[in-house]
Amino acid sequence: MADAPYRWQGDTLILNLQVQPRASRNEFAGVHGTRLRLRLTAPPVDGAANAALLRFLAGTFGVAKSKVSLLKGTAGRAKQVSIAAPRKLPPFISPP
Known part of the structure; x- marks a missing residue:
């Protein structure tokens, strides 16, 4: 089911994300095609957005x-x- 924004593999959750860096706040912002849209305040410089993503x-x-x-x-x-x-x-993720 590669077209879903998320899937479960046992007790591990796999998320397909579309990330928007340099946003006004860190938040999920709905679905973008087959991906969850995620806004992050960090800039996409030197891995800052990836680090902010993992923390969030x-x-x-x-x-x-x-x-x-x-x-x-x-x-x-x-x-x-x-x-x-x-x-x-989050409310938009169903348990396995």
Whole structure:
């Protein structure tokens, strides 16, 4: 189901994201095609946006930063991220 904005692999959540750097605040902003749109305040310079992405997702899903991994998209806006055993889920994510 590669066309969905997210999927579960066991207890690991895989998110397909479209990231917008230099936004006014850090927030999820709906769906963009087959990806969740995510706005980040950090600029896309020297990995700052990727670091902010991992921090934001760790806080949102209630896990340590070490449980969040960037799988694809280190240099682009389209990213794929895994979150191992998330403890909190936003309302738009269904449990496994």
